[in-house]
Amino acid sequence: MTRVFDEDLATGFGTRAIHAGQRPEPLAGAIMTPVYLTSTYVQEGLGRNKGYEYSRGTNPTREAFERNVAALENGTHGFAFSSGMGCLDSIMKLFRAGDHIVCGENVYGGTFRLFDKILQHMGLSFSYVDTRDPQRIADAMTPATRAIIVETPSNPLMRLTDIAAAAEIAHRRDALLVVDNTFASPYFQQPLDLGADIVFHSTTKYLNGHSDMVGGCAVVRDDDLAERLKFIHNAAGAVAGPFDAWLALRGTKTLHLRMRQHDINGREIAKWLANRVGPENVYYIGLPTHPQHELAKRQMSGFGGMISVEMGTRERAAHVLEHVRIFALAESLGGVESLISQPAGMTHASVPPERRAAMGLSDGLIRLSCGVEDTPDLLGDLDQAFEGLPQVKADRAPARSRRDTISAAGA
Ligand SMILES: Cc1ncc(COP(=O)(O)O)c(C=O)c1O
Structure with a gap:
């Protein structure tokens, strides 16, 4: 048979x-x-x-x-x-x-x-x-x-x-x-x-x-x-x-296994980043501070491994991108290996600068695709990449708090 x-x-x-x-x-x-x-x-x-x-x-x-x-x-x-x-x-x-x-x-x-x-x-x-x-x-x-x-x-x-x-x-x-x-x-x-x-x-x-x-x-x-x-x-x-x-x-065939580890890494790294640069600068739907966290819980069964972070300036973004050793500086996402990028200059370079600015996609924004490596290694990599980060000047404060708010109807 x-x-x-x-x-x-x-x-x-x-x-x-x-x-x-x-x-x-x-x-x-x-x-x-x-x-x-x-x-x-x-x-x-x-x-x-x-x-x-x-x-x-x-x-x-x-x-x-x-x-x-x-x-x-x-x-x-x-x-x-x-x-x-x-x-x-x-x-x-x-x-x-x-x-x-x-x-x-x-x-x-x-x-x-x-x-x-x-x-x-x-x-x-x-x-x-x-x-x-x-x-x-x-x-x-x-x-x-x-x-x-x-x-x-x-x-x-x-x-x-x-x-x-x-x-x-x-x-x-x-x-x-x-x-x-x-x-x-x-x-x-x-x-x-x-x-x-x-x-x-x-x-x-x-x-x-x-x-x-x-x-x-x-x-x-x-x-x-x-x-x-x-x-x-x-x-x-x-x-x-x-x-x-x-x-x-x-x-x-391994999507379910990979997604669980992407999700674990995403949650842990988002928490670490929120401590480091303030939750208002971390765009991760699994953080309770994300303005649409409740909607995420309602229509999704997990949060995944994608995180964006407002670093405040292009210089600070470049510092992190150029100092990571496990995360690789590359376009794309969703692979087993962790990637990091600057959307304004890479994946979203074809969007006119004024349109990017209007939606809050700044030159200081970095995007992390957390892979399925061991969580402590990824955290250790970010920890060393954040060492010596240039200071944000008072007049160049991170932008999210100004732009990324929505009405209750959208939440
Ligand atoms: C959300 C999303 N949709 C569509 C695409 C386009 O897919 P592809 O690069 O396979 O043509 C991408 C590529 O990065 C993407 O991130």
Whole structure:
């Protein structure tokens, strides 16, 4: 009898992470999904094939990964792409010239660049709003609005959007809610359960988790939406290659284990940083002082390993970035190794300086992606990197307390 994975028995996230979407390979029974490195498939006769014709359309390795991520997000259809940006670009092909999109003001710099430098010139219009406050989302909706796009937690200011409230606003107007779940991962947050229509990831980050590939994945529940995305996936062709899909599938098997350690390290390091520079300068959703900590507890089951810190000046930020010895100065996040960066000059350099300033993303802000190393080693590394930190001048006090406050409605 062929052993097949019984979805009904796999109620736990970890069991699904390891098994969902995968079947024993039929030739030899290999327990691991093979990498189907093929562009095409031999057909048995005219119009007769095994369900595979050409790898842009379907590839067994990619499909296993897509089924796996769909299961982790409690969705039914997954689509794996060549990058997170390729994924978002394909999602945006659901819309047409004249459509209006409400987007969170604090999103990954590349997301803003795609909208502002490319899609805007193709007839889509965008309103960027502080989506911490659902009222501001509602106020930005117009008769032409087709989607609300949010990143929660946001990169790098760790701002949250109330997903259920945003879904309600979107659906009242027949618009879609699209959630970038890259920072939380499905282990800590499942946007489809909260009413989102499309959840997507840069799988480059936590889902793969080992900083050795670039990819994206979108998941939906609705069959019609799935049909439209499937068409775009094949027609536009920004699909994940089989080897990248295989690497990411290998990554998701340990997602639950990695996320627990990212979370432990995130909590401990945020506490240490709060003691060192003051809680008002540490952007970590797990700190009770974070203005949206209660919302984080409500819609997430953990806080993860992403922390941003307002160091006050670029000079102080540079001091830390240039003195760390375990944390590595690099873009990206979500890998097993700890990374540190300065968003204004790196991941968000494509956001105009005045826009960065308006949302409180200063040159003194640093972002930490806490990996899964031993907590005392990471704390020791930061301790030595903070030695000899230049003093903040009184007139250059850290900015968060001035900008990062929200109304009660947004909390
Ligand atoms: C939150 C978020 N979304 C999307 C992306 C884009 O993903 P990729 O780099 O895989 O294209 C990134 C990249 O850093 C990101 O941080």
